[in-house]
Amino acid sequence: MLIPVFTAFAGQLEGATPALMGIALGSYGLSQGVLQMPFGLLSDRWGRKPVLTLGLALFIAGSILGALTHSIYGMIAARILQGTGAVGSVLIALLADLTPDDQRTKAMAVIGMTIGTSFSVAMIISPTITHHYGLPGIFYLTAILAFTGLVLLYAVIPSPARERFHHDSETSPSLLKTVFFNPQLQRLNAGIFLQHFILTATFYAVPLLLKHQVKSSHFEQAWQFYLPLMIIAFIAMVPFIILAEKKRQMKAVFLTAVAVSGVAQLLLAIGGHHWLGLWVFMLFYFTAFNILEAVLPSLISRQADPHSKGTAMGIYSSSQFLGIFSGGVAAGLLYQFGGESSLFYANAFLCGVWLFIARAMKPNRYYATVIINCEHYAPALLMAALPELQQLPGVREAIFEADEHVLYLRVDQQDYQQAGVEALLAGHSAAKTK
CATH class of the missing domain: 3.30.70.100 (Alpha-Beta Plaits)
Structure with missing residues (x-):
């Protein structure tokens, strides 16, 4: 919920500089990326619900600290503490324990759709919350949502009759080396790292540009920018996903989306200061982003061996969060010394690197x-x-x-x-x- 608004408000914190704002934006990803797999392994020893409780409690503590702090250093600490609630892998393991084996793939798909939907909803409602309550409003809301999750964990979600290891949804330490050095999976892990590096860097600059557009009366509130953007980008994505899956054109669609993402970043560097240019070029970027976000997990699950899919997804998830951290840090430094344009040019360059890496992908196995x-x-x-x-x-x-x-x-x-x-x-x- 912070991504679309953070930098527009973080400048009000004591001691804030562009570089420190970038660290605060991305630091959540550092602790998430480092702790995702260890928390999953810990849940095999301690149990799913105790580890989920610990993770949610840490996230609530980080959220409350973020709501109360007045300094950029307190915000960095809050974001790191939020990230220590790295329970995504534990939640997947609990889901695997509670669902029949033959229904697990469908259950995972529902989780994926829920995450995608929540991201889109957060993009729309967070500008309204910060408009009325500032950044503390976002942090208090996330604390309330995490506490609600804690209540549901014990009041609604049943405890599994048996907790066992699932190769398709959990990380196996014995497979880490083999999976990590798989060339096809390495390309995809690099892809998700760059995808979220570019996303975080983009949303370092966009809230600042949008803040200027609101002051210039092109929009009354930021949600008026994001709402049509998210709806149209989602609709525009659908034909390409159908083309990739039903017509078996996955690689062509994937490479095209990476290329469009890079072109959109170049256009943002050149014309992102005009409100219409900002909206149109962000539409290009978000359509490409949605395609890639839908396609990448599918590619990972199909390229990994069936019994090592959980390990592959664990490395993939950690790569994603480390991309968020790196993107935030790099964006802050680039903005401090070169402004928005240098940031977008750097993103465009990274899209070119990604395109070079991805072009050697083997044709997708439609299994x-x-x-x-x-x-x-x-x-x-x-x-x-x-x-x-x-x-x-x-x-x-x-x-x-x-x-x-x-x-x-x-x-x-x-x-x-x-x-x-x-x-x-x-x-x-x-x-x-x-």
């Missing part, structure tokens, strides 16, 4: 992951059935994780039929009992 609970089958039977499973129509890869008693299948949904898998396993089971 889905299917998770099958196999508690009723003996491990030896499942291991013996793997070669035949991989010969079934639509099945491209089959992995059995004995500790979870789960089959992970990578399938082409155009040819895959679940009934064929069930019949094969039933046949093996019947043969063994004879």
Whole structure:
């Protein structure tokens, strides 16, 4: 909620300089990026709800500090403390514990859509809140929301009957090295790092430019700028996502979105001081951003092996938050010594770097992951059935994780039929009992 308004108000804090404002904006990402995976691993030892409680309590404490502080150094401390509530990975693990194996992919998709929607809503309502209550209003609201989450955690969300490790949704330390050095995943991790570096840097400058436009009476309040922007950018994104998924043009759409993002940054550097130019060029940027934000997680899940997807997503998430931190710090320094234009030019250059990195991506594998609970089958039977499973129509890869008693299948949904898998396993089971 702070991104669209922070720099427009942070200059009022004692000791504020452009560079320190950038550190305050991005410091949340540092603690989030560093602690995401450790908190997830800690939840395997302490339990999901205790770690979620700890994380939410830390976030509430950071929010209250942010509301009460009058100095930029207090704001930096508040943002770091907020970021220590790094419970995203723990929430995913709890979701995996509470959902049936065959429904987990759908549940993750719902979480992703919820996060995307909340980001868009926050972009619209936060300018109104700060208009009436300043930055403390944002921090008090986030504290209230986190406390509400804490109440829901114990009053509404059930405790899982059993908490176990899920390879598709949690980080496995034994797989970290293999996943980290996977060249295809490295390109995507670099992509999400740059995506959120550029986002944070862009929203260092945009609130300041928008503040000037409000003073010039082009807009009465900032929400009038953001509301049509978010709606039109979302609508404009949809045809490209359909083209990427249904027409299997993922790489072409991805590279085009990176290129458009870079062009938008160049145009913002040249014409972002005019209200119409600022709005139109931000529309280009946000349409590209929405496309990339939807496509990148899909690419990660499809490029990673089924049993290492959780580890791949953990590294991806940490890369995203470290991009937020780096973008905030760099934006503050660039703005202090070169103004908004230097910041946008730097973003455009980074889009060029990203385009260079991404052009070597292998064509996307249009496969889905299917998770099958196999508690009723003996491990030896499942291991013996793997070669035949991989010969079934639509099945491209089959992995059995004995500790979870789960089959992970990578399938082409155009040819895959679940009934064929069930019949094969039933046949093996019947043969063994004879």
